[in-house]
Amino acid sequence: MIWIRRIRPVAAAVVVALSAAACGIGGSDRAPGELTMTVWTADQAQLAALDELTAEFAESHEGTSIEIQSIPQDDYLTKLSVRLSGSNAPDVGWLGAPDAVGLTAAGRLADLTAALESDPGYALDDFVPAAFTNWRDDGRIHGVPFSTSPFFTIYNKDLLAAAGLPDPAALAARGEWTWERLAAMARTLQPRLPPGSYAFQSNEGAVYGPLVWTTLDPLLRSFGGAVHDPATGECRLDDAESVAAVDLYHRMVFADGTAVPPGSEADFFAGDAAFTLTQLSRLGQLEGGDFAWGVTALPAGPGGPVAVTGQSGFVAFEDSPNRDLAVELVKFLSTRSSAERLAQFYPPARNSVLDEAGTVYADSVLPAQAVQDVLVPGIREGEPFPYPAIWRQVRGIAEPVFDRLWTPDAEVPAVLGDICEQITPLLEPPAG
């Protein structure tokens, strides 16, 4: 058996290799009480604040230590998915609302309800009404939002003043800040702008990409429309109200030429646009800018004024070997005291912290008046986009169809009708 003799050394090499590999890639070697928490921020001030809070938690829970692991946001979900499918799942993590909804439905997130409801000191009723829209499923809470960031309008005061146009904040105070008014102002403004600049930019141009849903949401709601009705599972993109809303934006881009078209890199923060919709976390880009700016609420529409928020939250993972401790950590990080300390970075969803907004945001880039008139009501009255459980599949099917909207001769009702036809089978209403 010559071949056996020949193959023996090869087999030995394989065994050596595999043994070495087995030593290196074994399962999680964390001891009980050693928690890991994944976040996507790399901001040192934010990480320091989280470090401080987790150190306090470790002090009050003997034998506990917490390691915060920062993963770049672009890779966050991919890396998390690999870790969740192996034996190296984190105990606690940040999640965006759409992913939290899907992971809740898949049973990957720990149930926080008992821990949060049983402690009167936690004050679950302190949260704003829509805080748990995407974090509560069938009455059970699976995450707590640490950031409930409202969308608002930001505008270039210099460009508006040069064109003799009124201040949108003043218009909003009189109830006259509407999409139709914005479109009309944009038509006046556009001829006065240099080539390559536009009157209006969608939220960082996201209307032409994967974030089209949340970018269109404020517009749709102000017209009385919506993407879907989460209670009935009905697609509402082809409602007359939704069609009118998208039609207005389509007109601004292709007929009026006043909104940043697809493919253009024009950016409000670089001074290339007069209006955009944005969130608090984006305002850092204004540092060093050479134009005066102002903020006001989202434009209203035929459906009335709207307030829309985007959320991220703390979750504990169901497969954590320290699940109970992880649940406690989520609870600790979302108490009133913790929320107040994190509020300078992440807009809080707790009413009691919002009551102190003047103090909390004293050093914010946002003017004090805007904190009271825009930020606080934006959170208190804000509604996040209600994500269906199989959001990723809805996105995957609908986004290529959305692309057909962004041509000059697109038939808006037909395209929106086509999207509804394709996503309706996925938008099942909640059981019961």
Added chain:
Amino acid sequence: VTSTFPTAPPRAGAVPDRPPRRRATRRAREALTAYLLISPQVLGLLLFVIGPLVGVVVLSFTHTDLLYGTSRPAGLANFTQLASGDPTFWHSVGVTVVFATGLVAINVVLSLVLALVLDRNLRGAGLILTLVFLPVVTSQAAWAVVWRFLLQGEGGTVNQLLAAVGVTGPNWLFEPVPALASVTVVAALKTVGLKAVIFLAALRSIPREVVEAARMDGAGEWQLHRRVILPLLAPTTLVVVIITLIGSFQVFDYILLMTNGGPAHATTVLAFYVYEQGFELFRTGYAAALAVVLFALTLALVAGQWAARRRWVHDD
């Protein structure tokens, strides 16, 4: 069975052979040392190449969602779905074929023409070669992002140049046909310099006597190139075509950075579709099935080309 070979008589003055047992022990020790030395390489190959490859094949027969942590056997369901229930798959195959054909044609023709011109030792040839080679050493991501800016519909440099000669350019990356054409040309231009250098080296290795003999036989420039030089370049052309073709099936970064697969899947090549299904939608099992098909298609194409080489490669 006994050996029929006669045993060689000991050479005069030769050192007497060591006892067979000691020799066997030494050989075993040498073999063990050798295998231990290659074991890191074997480990790397097993862990990072063979293991994942086998893993992908296994995954392709499951309904696995990496994010939601669900997995169950699927049999051939993923393959049945992509063959008959997923029009986007067939669309992406079509896009891949168009992209690959365009890339190979542009790349081979441009680089060959460039090499033929540069082979004439014209003044400034070195400068031209340097300029054409610059994109090769440029970061692929930077190349794609710069072109995304140049190809903006309004205000993009390409459209401004077209406007200067009275032509209204399209919104290159947001209209289906121009988008696919744009990513194909941008990807092709990136490596023309490299392929031109390969062709140039092959051209300079053609014996002068062969060219002179053809000229003495009365061959004109066209006949010389058509009948002598191009056939002698056939092995190099085959290598360039295969390299380009394999590269075209793996293209991903241009698509991600320039069009994200859009508009309306117009630039979704098969490799990008695998990424979209696997890492955007986390349909890991289905993405694995797509990857297996992509692998099989690439293998079949290369094998076909390799088999066909006898018909049109004259390398003796």
